[in-house]
Amino acid sequence: MKNGFTTKILHSDLESPIEHFAVHKPMHASVAYGYADARDLAKVFKGELSGYVYGRQGNPTTAALEAKISKMEDGIATACFSTGMAAIAAIFIALLRAGDHVVSSSFLFGNTNSLFGTLNALGCEISFVDPTGVANVAGAIRPNTRLVFVETIANPRTQIADLTRIGELCAARGVLYVVDNTMTTPYLYLPKRDKAGLIVNSLTKYIGGHGNALGGAVTDTGLFDWTRFSNIYDNYKNAQPALWGILQIRKKGLRDIGSTLAAEPAHRIATGAETLALRMEKASGNAVQLARFLAAHPKVRKVYYPGLDDHPQHRLATSLFKTYGALMSVELADGIDCFDFLNRLKLVISSSHLGDNRTLAIPIAHTIYWEMGAQRRAEMGIADSLIRLSIGIEDLDDLLGDFRQALG
Numbered sequence: 001m002k003n004g005f006t007t008k009i010l011h012s013d014l015e016s017p018i019e020h021f022a023v024h025k026p027m028h029a030s031v032a033y034g035y036a037d038a039r040d041l042a043k044v045f046k047g048e049l050s051g052y053v054y055g056r057q058g059n060p061t062t063a064a065l066e067a068k069i070s071k072m073e074d075g076i077a078t079a080c081f082s083t084g085m086a087a088i089a090a091i092f093i094a095l096l097r098a099g100d101h102v103v104s105s106s107f108l109f110g111n112t113n114s115l116f117g118t119l120n121a122l123g124c125e126i127s128f129v130d131p132t133g134v135a136n137v138a139g140a141i142r143p144n145t146r147l148v149f150v151e152t153i154a155n156p157r158t159q160i161a162d163l164t165r166i167g168e169l170c171a172a173r174g175v176l177y178v179v180d181n182t183m184t185t186p187y188l189y190l191p192k193r194d195k196a197g198l199i200v201n202s203l204t205k206y207i208g209g210h211g212n213a214l215g216g217a218v219t220d221t222g223l224f225d226w227t228r229f230s231n232i233y234d235n236y237k238n239a240q241p242a243l244w245g246i247l248q249i250r251k252k253g254l255r256d257i258g259s260t261l262a263a264e265p266a267h268r269i270a271t272g273a274e275t276l277a278l279r280m281e282k283a284s285g286n287a288v289q290l291a292r293f294l295a296a297h298p299k300v301r302k303v304y305y306p307g308l309d310d311h312p313q314h315r316l317a318t319s320l321f322k323t324y325g326a327l328m329s330v331e332l333a334d335g336i337d338c339f340d341f342l343n344r345l346k347l348v349i350s351s352s353h354l355g356d357n358r359t360l361a362i363p364i365a366h367t368i369y370w371e372m373g374a375q376r377r378a379e380m381g382i383a384d385s386l387i388r389l390s391i392g393i394e395d396l397d398d399l400l401g402d403f404r405q406a407l408g
């Protein structure tokens with residue numbers, strides 16, 4: 001019988017013996033690893049023996065976290081990175097070459113969007129499409145399209161990609177399908193069910209959850225046939241084909257760039273991950289109640305949240321995800337200054353992070369989306385009064401009370 005989501009995480013470390021009968025994998029701070037037989041060191045370098053050689057390429061504490069994430073995502077292998085952005089960059093740097101084409105959702109985390117600009121300058125072409133319609137993705141695929149990249153629930157307007165149909169399309173066309181699962185986490189959604197080949201998670205957000213460690217992960221689901229991917233270097237074809245992709249991401253994207261997740265943040269993230277399911281249930285439950293309260297309030301013009309009946313992809317969200325998540329955005333009624341409103345909130349913190357245990361709020365147009373200018377904001381439907389809320393796990397009555405008093 002297969003264990004459930006939380007049981008698997010809690011008992012993962014103990015699958016191999018830990019010294020002193022400890023229940024946590026310890027923090028291994030060592031950079032170097034010394035071998036009694038120098039031939040073994042050579043074997044590890046050649047991939048004939050598993051082991052560690054140098055801290056930039058990984059450490060046992062981070063490997064224990066990688067094993068947990070593979071279990072959560074039902075993947076065959078995971079590589080961890082110093083941040084979520086490092087994980088995303090590693091995929092593109094390791095797997096793309098000049099002249100390649102990428103189809104991406106146009107609703108993207110801002111820094112991913114910026115990274116695509118860099119790739120463009122390096123000779124890759126990126127087509128941005130509205131992923132709520134699979135026809136938009138299908139129409140953009142070309143013979144040189146190497147991958148399709150989407151997020152699950154977009155930030156800040158909460159559009160939901162047509163994940164199942166895009167997965168079917170990619171499988172039929174033999175294109176690598178990469179899903180950024182940060183906003184949903186493997187507790188709410190398993191991209192593997194919809195045929196994703198690679199999954200990205202920013203561990204900084206819900207998986208770590210406590211706002212005290214940065215990290216990122218790339219998981220290979222085992223579904224993509226790497227023998228059909230033209231950009232694998234010959235050196236990495238000695239392993240079994242299922243591992244070619246993650247091996248190249250580890251070598252070219254992690255080892256060569258050095259965006260290593262150190263043992264201490266890996267340990268903090270692993271501790272946070274133990275309660276992911278409990279925290280997601282609580283935060284999503286709070287979010288549903290708050291969204292209903294805010295949507296009914298006369299001083300709120302609009303609430304964007306997949307759990308509300310009037311959300312354009314409400315039915316899709318119901319069929320895809322276990323809950324509707326904990327991120328929403330609200331537009332205030334005319335005449336209410338968003339800064340005054342934020343300053344009246346006593347519990348809710350004005351902060352740019354999301355996926356924290358604490359409820360956080362940010363005026364999007366004046367911060368994260370300021371640099372792009374008014375015209376681009378208007379095209380993306382970002383009103384000046386739009387506030388993004390990342391709902392935490394506080395007691396619901398306290399949150400409702402804070403919003404009630406701040407709206408006056």
Ligand SMILES: *Cc1c(COP(=O)(O)O)cnc(C)c1O
Pocket residue numbers: 083084085086109112151155180182183202203204205214215216
């Ligand atoms: C935050 C975030 C990232 C980047 O993660 P970091 O750990 O901050 O680098 C990537 N994708 C999404 C959807 C995010 O929300």
